[in-house]
Amino acid sequence: MSNKHPIIAITGSSGAGTTSVTRTFENIFRREKVNAAIIEGDSFHRYDRQAMKVAAAEAEKAGNRTFSHFGEDANLFAELEQLFRDYAESGTGASRKYLHDAEEAAPFQQPPGTFTPWQNLPPSDLLFYEGLHGGVQTSSVDVARFVDLLIGVVPVINLEWIQKIHRDKATRGYSTEAVTDVILRRMHEYVHYICPQFTRTHINFQRVPVVDTSDPFIARTIPTADESLVVIRFANPAGIDFPYLLSMLHDSWMSRANTLVVPGGKMDLAMQLIFTPMILRLVERKKRLSPP
Secondary structure, three states: OOOOOOEEEEEOOOOOOHHHHHHHHHHHHHHOOOOEEEEEHHHHEOOOHHHHHHHHHHHHHOOOOOOOOOOHHHEOHHHHHHHHHHHHHHOOOEEOOEOOOHHHHHHHOOOOOOEOOOEEOOOOOEEEEEEOOOOOEOOOOEOHHHOOEEEEEOOOHHHHHHHHHHHHHHHHOOOHHHHHHHHHHHHHHHHHHHHHHHHOOOEEEEEEEOOOOOOOOOOOOOOOHHHEEEEEEEOOOOOOOHHHHHHHOOOOEEEEOOEEEEEHHHHHHHHHHHHHHHHHHHHHHHHHHOOO
């Protein structure tokens, strides 16, 4: 953690909805004129798209049915930790971009599914990370210890799978069977690398559908925001103005002393209300400690 160079991290698995949460933060940064260095977790994968296919095939051939983007072997955990350490100490560090599609790749004149060269970050007010491993810890790496505000995005598991199935079928052309195979292959590392992060978060957002999602593999539609509730858990509720939040978020209630439940359609507003003052406090603390 760093007073001079704060780090915010959004962590959640594939299909959890972290990208939507990132858009909310980008709106806050733009409105409050906060200059954030935005890092995508995909940029710290070990392999580009083609190399990952080769590595997965080799792992399969060797009898490893758990090799996936969720685990240590397919990611640069040490480099991610180094970035967070460097940023916390000096406000800079080395990063790159993963080019997901042709539109992203065109300005760099590279094929989709490849990485841009490593570059030092430009000056910024804070570092914002969104990806799979913002709070990861292993026997040799501890990324979470450098994060000033760690946020988990954790839909209930059936909803997470529904969202992933629909996204991968729509944007990547996968069949339901292919996505199901990916889910099964990732389960071991989901349990060992993804889930433990949510015990280290400062705040978790968990979307809970209020419609039947018993069999996520045959669901024809993703439950809408209005068909969901959002459970917001604060690791430390001290200083959180729950009466204010309850008054601003109609039909919300407290289910525990540290847990707020809001209608799914109010998730964006809840994030705006909760995180705007937190971000401003981090930036103000940075300004007080930085030389003129």
